[in-house]
Amino acid sequence: MNTISLPASCDRAATKALYTDICEGLGPAPLDVNASRVEKIGQAMLQVLIAANASDGGIVITQPSPAFCDAVKLAGLEPLLTESSA
Amino acid sequence: MMNDDDIQQIFFVECDEALEATEAGLDACKAGTHDDETINAIFRGVHSIKGGAGAFGYEALQAYTHCFENLLGDVREGKVPIETALVDLLLLANDLLRNHVEAARTGGEAPDDAELMTRLEGARPGAQSPAASPPATPSPSESAAQADEFEGMDDLDALLDELTEPEPATQPDKASWFVHIRPRAGGMANGSEPILWLRDIAALGGECVHCETSGIPPIDQLDVEQSYLGWTFRLPGTVDRGEVEEIFDFVGDDCALAFGDDPMPPLDLLTDEPSATDPEPNPSSEAEDKTDDAGGPHSAPTPIPSSSKPAAAKPAATSSQAAQTSQSVRIDLKKLDKLIDGVGELVIAQAMLTQRIENEGFAHIEELGMLDTLVRDIQEHAMAFRAQPISSVFGRVPRLLRELAGNTGKHVKLEVSGETTELDKTVIERLSEPMTHLIRNAVDHGIETPAERAEAGKNAEGTLTLAAEQKAGRIVIQISDDGRGINREKVLAKAIKNGLIAEDADLSDDEVNQLVFAPGFSTAAQVSNISGRGVGMDVVKQNVKELGGRITIVSTPGEGTTFTLALPLTLAISDGMIVQVGDQSLVIPLAHVIESLRPARDAIKGLGTARQMLNVRGAFVPIVSLGAMTGAQGMVDEAYEGVLVLVETESFGRAALLVDAITDQRQFVIKSLDAHYRSVESVAGATILGNGKVALIVDVDYLVQSASGAKGSVPVLPSHLENAAA
Numbered sequence: 001m002n003t004i005s006l007p008a009s010c011d012r013a014a015t016k017a018l019y020t021d022i023c024e025g026l027g028p029a030p031l032d033v034n035a036s037r038v039e040k041i042g043q044a045m046l047q048v049l050i051a052a053n054a055s056d057g058g059i060v061i062t063q064p065s066p067a068f069c070d071a072v073k074l075a076g077l078e079p080l081l082t083e084s085s086a
Numbered sequence: 087m088m089n090d091d092d093i094q095q096i097f098f099v100e101c102d103e104a105l106e107a108t109e110a111g112l113d114a115c116k117a118g119t120h121d122d123e124t125i126n127a128i129f130r131g132v133h134s135i136k137g138g139a140g141a142f143g144y145e146a147l148q149a150y151t152h153c154f155e156n157l158l159g160d161v162r163e164g165k166v167p168i169e170t171a172l173v174d175l176l177l178l179a180n181d182l183l184r185n186h187v188e189a190a191r192t193g194g195e196a197p198d199d200a201e202l203m204t205r206l207e208g209a210r211p212g213a214q215s216p217a218a219s220p221p222a223t224p225s226p227s228e229s230a231a232q233a234d235e236f237e238g239m240d241d242l243d244a245l246l247d248e249l250t251e252p253e254p255a256t257q258p259d260k261a262s263w264f265v266h267i268r269p270r271a272g273g274m275a276n277g278s279e280p281i282l283w284l285r286d287i288a289a290l291g292g293e294c295v296h297c298e299t300s301g302i303p304p305i306d307q308l309d310v311e312q313s314y315l316g317w318t319f320r321l322p323g324t325v326d327r328g329e330v331e332e333i334f335d336f337v338g339d340d341c342a343l344a345f346g347d348d349p350m351p352p353l354d355l356l357t358d359e360p361s362a363t364d365p366e367p368n369p370s371s372e373a374e375d376k377t378d379d380a381g382g383p384h385s386a387p388t389p390i391p392s393s394s395k396p397a398a399a400k401p402a403a404t405s406s407q408a409a410q411t412s413q414s415v416r417i418d419l420k421k422l423d424k425l426i427d428g429v430g431e432l433v434i435a436q437a438m439l440t441q442r443i444e445n446e447g448f449a450h451i452e453e454l455g456m457l458d459t460l461v462r463d464i465q466e467h468a469m470a471f472r473a474q475p476i477s478s479v480f481g482r483v484p485r486l487l488r489e490l491a492g493n494t495g496k497h498v499k500l501e502v503s504g505e506t507t508e509l510d511k512t513v514i515e516r517l518s519e520p521m522t523h524l525i526r527n528a529v530d531h532g533i534e535t536p537a538e539r540a541e542a543g544k545n546a547e548g549t550l551t552l553a554a555e556q557k558a559g560r561i562v563i564q565i566s567d568d569g570r571g572i573n574r575e576k577v578l579a580k581a582i583k584n585g586l587i588a589e590d591a592d593l594s595d596d597e598v599n600q601l602v603f604a605p606g607f608s609t610a611a612q613v614s615n616i617s618g619r620g621v622g623m624d625v626v627k628q629n630v631k632e633l634g635g636r637i638t639i640v641s642t643p644g645e646g647t648t649f650t651l652a653l654p655l656t657l658a659i660s661d662g663m664i665v666q667v668g669d670q671s672l673v674i675p676l677a678h679v680i681e682s683l684r685p686a687r688d689a690i691k692g693l694g695t696a697r698q699m700l701n702v703r704g705a706f707v708p709i710v711s712l713g714a715m716t717g718a719q720g721m722v723d724e725a726y727e728g729v730l731v732l733v734e735t736e737s738f739g740r741a742a743l744l745v746d747a748i749t750d751q752r753q754f755v756i757k758s759l760d761a762h763y764r765s766v767e768s769v770a771g772a773t774i775l776g777n778g779k780v781a782l783i784v785d786v787d788y789l790v791q792s793a794s795g796a797k798g799s800v801p802v803l804p805s806h807l808e809n810a811a812a
Contacts, residue, residue: 012274016310023305043269043280047314051305074284076294076317 003032006068010038010045019048026055036063041071046080053080096416097138100335101187104131106481108180113484115173125168126326128176129158134332135187137286141336146196147186153203154179157210163324165211172209179206181485261323265292265330265343268316268351272340275311283341284317286333292319301353309355316350419511422471429468430659430755434774436461437752441776465659465753474514476554476563477505479521483552486522490529496536497547498529498567504554509561513633513653517563520626520637524565524649525550527623532569532647542644544568557652560635560677566648572641574598599639603627634756634770636787652787662754662773663731664781665745668718671781673754673773674743678733678786682748687726698725700742702732710793711744712784715768722746733786741790750776756783768792 002025007014025031031052052059061080064072072080108131114120115128136151157176160166185197265287269280284294298316302308321330327345334341342351440454448454480502491497533539533548540546551566574595581587581601593601605624630637635653654660661676689701690709699706709730713721722728722744730742754773759766759782770785 011279012310019308019310026305041281042274043313043315044274044310046281047299047302048305048308048310050299050315051302051308054302055305071281074288074294075281075315076297077299 002027002029003034005034005036006038006041006045008037008039010041012042012044015042015044015048018045022048022052026052026057026059028057030058030060033059033061034063035061035068036065038065038068038071041068043075046071046075046077049080050077094142097142097336098187098191099416100138101135101191104134105180105184105187106478107131108183109177109481109484110477112173112177112180115168116170116177120168122162125158125162126328129155129162130328130332132158132183133329134335135183137333138336139190142190144190146199147190150186150196150199150203151183153199153206154183157206160210166209175205175209177484177488178202181488184485262320263323263327263346264295264318264320265327265345266316266318266348266350268298268342268344268354269313270340270342270354271311271313273337274313275340278337278340280313280315280341283333283337284319287319287321287330290321290325290329290333292321292325292330294318295320298350312355314353314355316353318350417471426468426472429465432461433465433659433753433755437754437774437776438778439776462753469510469659472511473508474511475506475508476514476517476561479514479518480505480552480554482518482522483525483550486525487529487550490526494530494535496529496533498533499547499549501549501551502553503551505552507554507556507561509653513561516629516633517651517653520629520651521563521565523623523626528565528567528569528647528649532567532571534570538570542570561653563651563653564648565651566646568646571643571645571647572599572602572639573643577601596639599641602639603637659753659755662752662783663748664750664752664754664775665712665729665731665743666747666749667712667716667745668721670716670718671749671775671779672712672716672745673781673783674731674733674786675770675783676751678735680732680734680740682729682731684728685726685730690725700725700730700732702740702742705740707732707740707742708793709742709744710790712789713744713746715789715793716782716784733790735787735790738787738790741793743784743786743789752776754781754783 004018004021004025006018022031022033033049033052049059049061061068072078108128111120111124111128111131114124132151132155136148136155139145139148139151157166157179161168161172161176166172179202182197182199182202186199188194189196267280267283267287269283272278273280273283288294294317296318298318299314301314301316303314308314330345331343334343342354344351436457440458443449443451443454483502484500487498487500528550529548533550534542534544536546539548549568551564553564553566555562578587578593578598578601581598581604582589582591586601586604587593602623603626605622627637630651630653633653635651638650638652639647640650641647662673663676663679663682665672665674683702685700691699691701691706693699698709700709709725711721711725712718725744728744728746729748730744731748732740732742734740754775756771757773759769759772763772768785768788770783772780772782775781
């Protein structure tokens with residue numbers, strides 16, 4: 001399984017930088033997205049993760065940090081956590 | 087395009103507006119005239135400052151407003167009763183908030199707020215009942231540390247709210263309502279971040295019930311710069327729509343909002359790429375998707391009225407969106423001034439055109455009248471843009487009185503009338519300083535100490551009255567106190583001592599009063615730290631004069647003093663009567679003119695050797711020859727040969743100005759003589775006539791006032807002597 005690690009600050013600039021890596025990491029198997037370091041996350045990264053999760057193999061969020069969980073919950077995107085890790 | 091500085095400027099303007107609203111609300115609380123909306127307005131004011139402070143990184147301000155807001159929240163929810171002690175505390179808090187804002191604006195050091203924050207926190211019900219409240223607000227330093235996250239994204243506001251919040255989300259709230267949020271691409275640019283807005287909404291007790299994800303294209307077609315998401319939040323009934331809208335005050339077009347039954351605003355992508363937008367644009371199908379997408383915990387039924395489901399959307403997204411558009415526009419003052427200047431030039435050009443056409447013998451063509459009406463309409467509308475209620479000046483007085491009470495021990499009751507009177511923004515801005523000084527002076531020198539007042543049989547609490555009204559085309563502002571009045575003997579002695587007048591000078595009461603405006607009358611020995619802050623009464627008079635105004639005093643020993651400021655409504659364009667006086671064209675501001683007449687020979691009576699009075703329907707008014715006053719050559723010799731323009735003055739009653747002829751009556755653009763030449767007494771300014779010539783605008787009050795001392799003219803009788811003369 002491919003793995004990608006999210007940085008502490010997942011703002012739009014970080015999203016731009018990671019976008020290609022995420023696209024390339026997607027495949028028939030879920031992409032492992034490690035969110036343990038995330039301290040802040042913005043809309044740009046969230047929508048990339050949603051799109052990635054909708055791809056064939058989808059993604060699995062692993063070790064989500066409290067800040068990540070908090071932002072995901074705030075944005076009403078808990079399914080991203082539950083579904084992706086399922 | 088606006089930069090950060092521009093946006094910050096707007097923030098500070100809005101801070102001022104919010105502070106005025108909170109101050110007015112707290113004053114209403116103090117007076118016992120408040121209602122629920124008053125409390126809501128105070129809360130909103132503080133809350134909006136907090137929001138902006140967070141966005142711009144003013145951490146101390148944000149921490150303080152958070153603490154302030156907590157207590158206001160308790161007041162709003164009825165947990166803390168509105169009592170005098172509480173209102174006094176809130177007023178103090180508001181004063182400190184003003185200092186905080188000023189510090190943020192000027193980049194100065196934030197005021198010491200520790201003690202007041204403790205008092206604010208102590209006034210909350212949680213202070214007595216530990217069970218009622220979670221841990222107290224973090225200190226500013228803690229808050230600042232917490233706020234130091236990327237570009238304010240996880241802003242302090244949200245963090246603080248999370249610490250103190252959590253509202254019981256499960257509590258069945260019969261009046262829950264929805265807001266739909268659709269950020270646009272700009273919402274993710276320039277350091278803004280939609281997730282922050284969501285945090286602010288959550289801080290109000292909002293809960294996300296749906297995230298609209300159907301607009302997200304496949305990952306390989308996704309543009310990171312675009313905004314594809316939308317959210318629906320449920321808010322408790324205790325939150326009003328204005329509070330949510332305030333969160334988006336600084337967002338502008340970067341986010342579309344919809345409320346209640348309205349559908350989620352449609353996806354609005356930056357480019358027209360159809361591939362990225364293909365899931366659009368049927369709002370109803372989109373809304374139906376929502377319930378499926380939401381899935382899991384969000385799809386669970388809630389006690390929300392079914393009518394509020396987004397699925398009930400009608401295809402009226404654009405109109406509902408338009409309905410959310412603000413009804414006001416904020417305009418840079420410089421742009422407004424350019425418009426006013428342009429209108430001024432238009433008025434001049436119209437006058438020239440009219441003159442030219444009249445010279446060609448087409449004076450009465452219909453189009454000229456239409457043009458005149460249109461230009462007048464444009465001018466009036468343009469001037470209305472700059473008109474502001476004087477309440478923005480009056481509104482600062484309660485704080486001033488509180489400060490003065492703290493310093494002098496004199497508690498002064500404020501009575502205000504006519505605060506909705508409007509006048510030009512420039513006048514308002516420049517009025518603040520002289521008014522502040524007059525009020526300081528009234529409290530410091532006019533109003534007696536409580537002991538002295540008791541001895542004089544007066545109420546221990548002094549009264550300061552501020553009144554404004556529009557009168558004869560001018561704004562008349564009165565500042566009255568019920569103090570001891572001007573001690574004329576003392577003033578006279580001081581003036582003699584300072585060499586302002588001769589020892590044997592014989593001055594009337596009014597002339598003695600006027601001495602307080604003399605330069606050099608105020609000295610360091612005389613002024614206290616209250617009224618002597620570098621602005622003497624002479625500067626007050628100068629300030630008022632520069633505004634084209636006049637200041638007069640009426641003072642009764644033992645009863646009090648009234649300062650009356652008569653100011654022009656506007657500094658730009660006015661109506662005037664153009665008169666011919668010998669070889670000169672002059673403009674008499676129409677605001678002074680009562681009527682004009684060609685007198686019969688027997689209506690003019692001599693008074694003494696060189697004085698003439700006009701009999702106007704039984705009342706005698708003095709005749710003032712404009713030619714003699716202005717030095718014009720070749721004017722009529724006898725009053726009955728010319729035209730008399732009956733004018734009303736502020737302080738000297740009526741007078742009849744003698745002119746050769748009235749040539750026109752029209753709008754004129756006031757050009758400052760100070761700016762283009764130098765200040766000339768008896769001249770209020772200059773204007774350009776239709777024939778391109780410059781005409782002086784007569785300072786009617788000054789002319790009539792000084793007529794008594796002018797050679798070849800008639801002394802002017804005060805109005806109360808007119809009937810006696812008759």
